[in-house]
Amino acid sequence: MYVIKVGGSAGNNYDALCDDLAARFAQGERVVLVHGGSDETNRLGEALGHPPRFVTSPSGYTSRYTDRRTLEFFMMATGGLVNKALVERLQARGCNAFGLSGLDGRLLTGKRKATIRIVEQGRQRMLRDDWTGTIEQVNTTLLRMLLEANYLPVVAPLACSEAGEALNVDGDRAAAALAAALNADALLLLSNVPGLLRNFPDETSLISNIPQAELEDYLPFAEGRMKKKVLGAQEALIAGVKRVILGDARRSGCISAALAGAGTVIA
Numbered sequence: 155m156y157v158i159k160v161g162g163s164a165g166n167n168y169d170a171l172c173d174d175l176a177a178r179f180a181q182g183e184r185v186v187l188v189h190g191g192s193d194e195t196n197r198l199g200e201a202l203g204h205p206p207r208f209v210t211s212p213s214g215y216t217s218r219y220t221d222r223r224t225l226e227f228f229m230m231a232t233g234g235l236v237n238k239a240l241v242e243r244l245q246a247r248g249c250n251a252f253g254l255s256g257l258d259g260r261l262l263t264g265k266r267k268a269t270i271r272i273v274e275q276g277r278q279r280m281l282r283d284d285w286t287g288t289i290e291q292v293n294t295t296l297l298r299m300l301l302e303a304n305y306l307p308v309v310a311p312l313a314c315s316e317a318g319e320a321l322n323v324d325g326d327r328a329a330a331a332l333a334a335a336l337n338a339d340a341l342l343l344l345s346n347v348p349g350l351l352r353n354f355p356d357e358t359s360l361i362s363n364i365p366q367a368e369l370e371d372y373l374p375f376a377e378g379r380m381k382k383k384v385l386g387a388q389e390a391l392i393a394g395v396k397r398v399i400l401g402d403a404r405r406s407g408c409i410s411a412a413l414a415g416a417g418t419v420i421a
């Protein structure tokens with residue numbers, strides 16, 4: 155059993171991904187698909203007059219500042235547009251996909267960070283009214299129920315706080331939490347790059363293999379949002395997932411290629 159996360163940035167080939175996924179599902183493989191939604195969230199925000207704002211934490215991680223209005227766009231984009239675009243493609247290929255978000259049935263429970271510390275023009279400051287969170291628990295009973303009934307769960311990166319609030323959570327880390335909770339053999343983080351690049355954006359500088367014990371040494375190569383993927387990989391491996399592959403979601407046969415070792419394999 156393995157967990158796949160496909161990015162929500164521009165350039166990923168959802169048709170090719172679903173071709174490969176539906177074929178493998180038909181062979182009896184059991185998979186959970188998690189997805190992002192950054193591109194659609196940005197588009198909705200721009201169209202509806204509330205453009206996205208990205209902030210950087212003191213430790214250098216970039217994230218979307220999610221005020222209540224942005225959370226609504228994030229829900230529309232991830233829980234709606236992107237989730238259903240994937241479910242529709244999978245259904246059209248004969249695969250019984252079941253779309254849900256981490257909010258539904260408390261699939262993912264998280265802790266809200268209502269106030270976040272950011273660095274702006276070299277100075278630290280606090281931002282309030284944030285609706286992001288970190289995942290603390292996975293409802294494996296619900297997931298196993300779907301898997302045992304032969305559904306392919308397609309999960310949008312929202313979580314439910316203790317108080318029942320919707321939270322924007324990072325898709326890569328959500329996939330890592332799901333892979334860990336399911337004792338998955340592999341976690342595939344597929345996006346619009348071939349894997350972790352030594353000299354981003356030079357695609358010939360792909361790092362093919364990273365031993366788990368050396369992962370920290372490779373963190374400096376990851377810029378911007380790639381850092382979250384490396385962090386997600388680390389969380390999954392520490393929790394017992396055997397290998398994490400950072401692969402290319404633009405190419406055809408992207409899942410099969412990643413499982414065969416194309417991309418950055420961390421184990």
Ligand SMILES: Nc1ncnc2c1ncn2[C@@H]1O[C@H](COP(=O)(O)OP(=O)(O)OP(=O)(O)O)[C@@H](O)[C@H]1O
Pocket residue numbers: 160161162163164189190191192193325344345346347349350351352353354375376377378379380381
């Ligand atoms: N060293 C690096 N190697 C590869 N990509 C890198 C590197 N450093 C930064 N990146 C960036 O990381 C991006 C992938 O992360 P990004 O969060 O944009 O993807 P995503 O998973 O599609 O997003 P989401 O799922 O949140 O919508 C690449 O498009 C690239 O711009």
